[in-house]
Amino acid sequence: MAKDVTCEVNSCKFWGPQNRCNASSIHVAGHQNQPRQNREVDCKTFQPKI
Numbered sequence: 001m002a003k004d005v006t007c008e009v010n011s012c013k014f015w016g017p018q019n020r021c022n023a024s025s026i027h028v029a030g031h032q033n034q035p036r037q038n039r040e041v042d043c044k045t046f047q048p049k050i
């Protein structure tokens with residue numbers, strides 16, 4: 001599990017209670033070089049819940 005990662009993307013299959021990310025590792029990339037707002041950050045580990 002990625003340590004101490006909290007995330008509000010509850011549509012992701014790695015998302016758990018208390019906003020915990022249960023993925024073993026995550027890859028987060030910004031859409032821009034210097035993201036300034038949450039919506040400009042994109043977790044590449046995201047997978048939709050089935």
Ligand code: SF4
Pocket residue numbers: 005006007008009012013014015016020021022023026043044045046047
């Ligand atoms: S994999 Fe990314 S989007 Fe999914 S819960 Fe973890 S941090 Fe959030």
